[in-house]
Amino acid sequence: MAGLKDYVNNKVGENRDQIEHHVREILKLIGEDIEREGLHETPARVTRMYEEIFGGYEIDPREVLGVTFEENHQELVIVKDIVYYSQCEHHMAPFFGKAHIGYIPSGRIAGLSKLARLVEVVTRRLQVQERITSQLADIMEEVLDPAGVMVVVEGEHLCMCARGVKKPGSKTITSAVRGSFRTDAASRAEFLSLIKD
């Protein structure tokens, strides 16, 4: 399973001083006056922000799904409209939207909040939307061993809206299916109809 072993790799906390230094250098290189009052705290602020928005590196996402319960429910469970904010690895610009996770348990169900926590941990890193989507499906499959998993992620990418091709409002939609969803068109259709607004 691609990348699972690399999930935990936090460096922001231990490299705080160096990150502050390099942010200060970038400010100088773009022609800013780093003595301006408004910029005094900026390197430290950016570093604190990095600790937050890259906080996912500190946690193994498989662990957040650790609380599961034995339950004989063999029908679809969906947590939808899970809002996420992530950073695109190409431009380090934010992208954000909603993730929808559905699965058909086979003996164990997950605590519902843990699905939202899983989205937090997977998105608070440098990412591409496709990888977020497949990692969510892969981790659900690995930890819960369900009959099937389906994930849909919607995203608006600032690298496409605020710069470059400048197409505000364009949305990217990605999906991943595992297990019975691969062969069962009715389950896929049920999931898609239930996540519609």
Ligand SMILES: Nc1nc2c(ncn2[C@@H]2O[C@H](COP(=O)(O)OP(=O)(O)OP(=O)(O)O)[C@@H](O)[C@H]2O)c(=O)[nH]1
């Ligand atoms: N597939 C995918 N592409 C992404 C994602 N986030 C950003 N990108 C794209 O990454 C690509 C990087 O392309 P480059 O040509 O190397 O960079 P660029 O010159 O800044 O490209 P433009 O954005 O077209 O100006 C762009 O097409 C982005 O839209 C993502 O989550 N998934």
